[in-house]
Amino acid sequence: MTFVSQFLKQARVMTSDLRHRRIIRTALGNYEIVRDKRKAAFQNWQSARQLAAETKWEAVNHLDQYLEELVAKLEARGTKVHWASNSAQAREIILQIVTEKKARSVIKSKTMTSEEIHLNDALEHAGLNVVESDLGEFIVQLRHETPYHIVFPSMHLTRDEISELFQRELGSAATNDPEELTMIARDALRKKYITADIGITGANFAIAETGMISITENEGNARLTAALPKTVISLLGIEKILPKLDDLALFLPMLATMGAGQALTAYNTMYGGPRQPGETDGPEEWHVVLLDNHRTELLADAEQRDALQCIRCGACLNVCPIFRNVGGHAYGTTYSGPIGSVITPHLRGLHDWKHLSNASSLCGACTETCPVKIDLHHHLLQNRRNAAQEKPSASEQTTYKLFAFAANRPKLWNFGRKVARLFQPLQKPVKGTALDPAKAWTQTRDLPPLAKESFKDWWKKRK
């Protein structure tokens, strides 16, 4: 099955799943209320957005300088930095570290980049025990699913489903109380932090000025993951750069506001190295893996370069009418929603993923909400244009050629219009079926009757 037919099939199933739509509507309705409250607390939200966009623009458009600064600062404090051009190299680097350490167990805090490179499969294949520590990630890992949403991985599940899952997988007692369910996960993971040989984290920001990785979270699982194992590996895309440490004064509250409707998440932590002389805990070794994986190709597209400014807050997913109806899994991508539809064709091939550019109402809600002002809905149009230019569709070309031929000949056009009107009643019995030439439209809509009199005729008569 091709990616497009899979997407269409999934989308059809999900849009008619009323239960799914109800869950998402409730979750995102609550999100909108708290997000708006936090936005309103800013002295000027639009100016804050402009500054955030400028700061990230500065970082992305001087990426080479800032990467070199970051790496020099990281290495100066004993951090081992690795560069990976693609997913395979990143997996290879991480597997090599794990093998060298003779590790058997890995504890992970939330990282979408590891989903992008399919790290868990690779680690499990190598015989390691891998545990996701973020509650939502832990839940979807137990279900052998990918995260539903880049910020809320288990948003599509009800507490009853989670309770059943825990009973089946962890042998816990039946309860549908969210607090008790959370405590079951807490207890299940507590010892894993202490016994894990390796901790793997992602990063929200990488600070060039001071050589630090900044991690935003609510649960404390990333704090524990970066504190207890002897070896910690942080995996991040090269675009995560921020120039200065104090840029975080803006980005931490913006990420919390747009990501979860919080003023600040519970833990925002900057790591500047492994355990330093005189420090009593923290990893003995810290590895940072910088991943390209087609990001430089997106960088080369100046028109869409701003997509690399993304801070993965998920705000565009939350407001997108398509995402809210088809859900996160229908996309079949690591990054879903508007930002996923924009970048996936760059990361995984335009022609396999160009259909996502059409999964949009072009309402612009994503562009309006984006805290770093990525021009998302125009990038969807540009992807459509690029796809059509690179590989034109023969049927579309023929259709438009015929249309142009007729539209340029008023007599032919008029004749056609009259004939079409005579034949229109014949369409009624086959409406929406395979015999209907306008099937794509008429399956769910009516075709309005063609007017008896054209505008041109009416205009002539009026004179």
Added chain:
Amino acid sequence: MTEREKILARVRQALKTPAPLPGSHGKIHLPAAEQVRTSTAKQWLPFVGESFDERLALFAKNAAELKADFQLFNSADEMRAALTRLSETEKWQRVAGHSGGLTDAICATLGLPLLRTDRPYDVNDLESCDVGISECDALIAQTSSVLVTNRSAGGRALSVLPPHHVVLARREQLIADLPSAFELLKQKYAANYPSMISFITGPSRTGDIERILVLGAHGPKKLTILCF
């Protein structure tokens, strides 16, 4: 050519084509050397009040919303008494902490076994403690955050592994907003930053089950901030 050189070469090649500035609707392409940022964060972030008392009130209000327990005292003695009461109500058996101007005197009066995390320690011992008591670098009114580093607050794990985190602070440690916090970090540590800096804003929390707030996901279920 190493991967590092290859990636940097691709980046440099890509950046040869300039991209339009944000908000310029695709029109303005700026030369690299010029200033891109047109404002500073401080002026747009949430308002924090002018006077110390307003900021203190804001800190207390935010803390209440976050379900953090913030208590203000008139003297160190009052604070010590409050900690003893807390220890009795919660029936603490084992306490973890670190050496410091505030913690030394106060932890000693509890009369409980104390695990020091600013010396080499066993993590299993820390896990079995009822509470972690630490100092902090600052309290931030804007977000009701506690700023800690592994140098000032007993390492990386003390403030997250035990189920209760108690912070001891002085009134003068209250600062206005996030930009001032980064200013403070720069002044205090720029020559040699600690390997961990953390803004703690309320107790550990999650909303991963039906977006319903639950405290104590993996970190502390309780955060108590005692200040005099």
